[in-house]
Amino acid sequence: MLERLQDSFAKITKTLVGKSKITDKNIEEAIEEIKSALLEADVNLRVARRFINATAEEARGEKVLKAIDPGQQFVKIIYDKMVHLLGDERSELALRGPDVTSTILFLGLQGSGKTTNAAKLALHLKNQGRRVLLCAADLSRPAAVKQLEILGEQVGVPVFTGEHQDPISRAKAAVQEAKKHQYNVLIIDTAGRMQVDTDLMTEIKAISDAVNPDEKILVADAMLGQNAVDVAKSFDEAVEITGFILSKFDSDTRGGAALSLKSITGKPIKFIGTGEKVEALEIFHPERIASRILGMGDIVSLVEKAQETVDEEEARRMQQKLFSSDFSLEDYLEQIRMVKKMGKAGELAKLLPGVSAKDIEEKLDEKQMVREEAIILSMTKKERKNLLILNPSRRKRVAKGAGVNVVEVNRFINRFEKMKIQMKKVMKNKAYQAQLAKSLKG
Ligand SMILES: Nc1nc2c(ncn2[C@@H]2O[C@H](COP(=O)(O)OP(=O)(O)OP(=O)(O)O)[C@@H](O)[C@H]2O)c(=O)[nH]1
Ligand SMILES: [Mg+2]
Known part of the structure; x- marks a missing residue:
């Protein structure tokens, strides 16, 4: 999904790397190009400004102008800022020790990829040797439970439904079930709405209060671009999310969401969804994505x-x-x-x-x-x-x-x-x- 950004940055770095001398004018020009590359990629304006200001300030310092290889130094600065923008370090799930059940609550708008990514994450954790239980707490439509059951079967992870017909009691019952049978991780899939509304937030908050999850993961749809950032802000204000799965990273969008989420909410992207298959989930490594963007x-x-x-x-x-x-x-x-x-x-x-x-x-x-x-x-x-x-x-x-x-x-x-x-x-x-x-x- 980062193709456009990659193309722009490839051009910028190419011009810089070859230079044996960097002048203030070179810096100005590069900064201008970086700015338009970011904005074109749908990066939030404030985030883009912060990025270029920090980059320009450091680039104008002695280190670049006097370096033996000033172009490379400059690219290194862009790289460092990019890594920082994406969240510095890889952020792991905060899971408890093996004998305690950890609970992960999945949140997000309708169609953002909650159910699919719940199954993907279940598979990912199962492959690490953990015992995982999924809970179908999306009771807004009958097909939702069935969908999770099918996916659960596909990844070989049991799906808890229980007797309760409201999501809050069901989620609570799932926690009991997970503890009783010593599951390491419980992943709760919830209902989405077309847009952020009070009903959705009230329900999410109630479930969250009831199960007190270790992780509240917002599944953000990369295809929403800037909107993904607004959605993230609303959810974060309502329930204080702990991180993101950025889904549909494989889509042909401009990449702005990936670059803005951390900076705007302060919450890390933990995984990216890279396809419809259950294996298509990758750990989000800021350094690697930055390297990819910079070619x-x-x-x-x-x-x-x-x-x-x-x-x-x-x-x-x-x-x-x-x-x-x-x-x-x-x-x-x-x-x-x-x-x-x-x-x-x-x-x-x-x-x-x-x-x-x-x-x-x-x-x-x-x-x-x-x-x-x-x-x-x-x-x-x-x-x-x-x-x-x-x-x-x-x-x-x-x-x-x-x-x-x-x-x-x-x-x-x-x-x-x-x-x-x-x-x-x-x-x-x-x-x-x-x-x-x-x-x-x-
Ligand atoms: N290409 C691609 N498609 C994805 C990805 N994640 C989910 N999808 C697709 O997006 C669509 C919606 O996914 P769901 O998991 O059903 O979304 P949801 O958030 O559970 O939707 P609701 O339960 O209706 O709120 C499905 O067709 C998925 O196959 C991804 O990372 N890449
Ligand atoms: Mg769903």
Whole structure:
């Protein structure tokens, strides 16, 4: 969903990084561009102003003007401010110890994605080894309970309905049930309304008072843009939410909601919903999203995703390789196969360093992967390790073996070399090194 922002910021950072000298005028210009990029992305005006003021102030400081690499310094400042805007650190759910039941209340407007994301979160927590119970406390329409029951079955998590026919008593009964059977987490799905109104707020408040939840998660629809922020404010004033799930992050919207929510409400985004499937929930990492926006790619997210589907050992080995300077075609072949195993190349391509939103389709479409695989397989092991020996006659042979023409082989080799250079650049970034070191330890 951040494509537009990415495109604007890619332009801004590109102009900056190459500069060996940064003047006040450069700063002014960049700041102007950042401002329009943010506003165009539907970021709240106040938030945008605060962002550019903080960025400009720091950029005008000695550090940038006197730095050996002033352009990069400047980009680093933008990155830091962006991370801050998104909430600094990843914010975990405040769950209690294993022997106490934690309660999570789901709130939000109609159709925001409460029910779907309740099931997604149930699955996420279950995968961490917790015992989860879902409660269907949306009694505004009969189909709502059924929907949760179907989803519950899909993720293998029981759904409590009980005898009560009003949401408050039902939610209370669910807490009793969860305690009695020693569930670690109870997730309560509630009814939504078309818009924020007194009835909705009174009901939500009553449920909240009755069960005293550890987390009050507002499911905010990213497609609402600015409105999502207004909705968030109303809910927060009524029940003091503890955080957000930003749903429909996969949609084609401008990203303003993601960038404004924390700043306006002071409450963190904890997860993003990235699709309709029950697996489509991701932890919200401010650093990674900021890197994505600024076009640094997101290798760590990619690797994490890989770990879920691919054998962990295999993924870790690949992770080490990815960053070593002798990353070869042999490794790339392995990577292609891993990506294929993970499915949806398009989605994963977004996480690769230096791949702009526009390139995604052509860079990693499945058909291309098949061709690339064929090209690599037509090379000898020696060639895969050292592309320098691939002279024209060898390239001809490889092309023939792969059933493509030589131009395509040349293009592929070019692409691969570029990718290696991009990876090296990413590796020079300090924030990335720290993040990577952390994830490699884990
Ligand atoms: N693309 C996409 N669709 C989503 C996401 N989350 C939810 N949806 C879809 O949004 C629609 C509404 O989701 P629900 O979970 O039923 O929303 P709700 O808030 O429970 O709605 P009510 O119970 O009517 O208030 C469904 O079609 C979901 O599949 C997401 O992260 N991405
Ligand atoms: Mg629902």
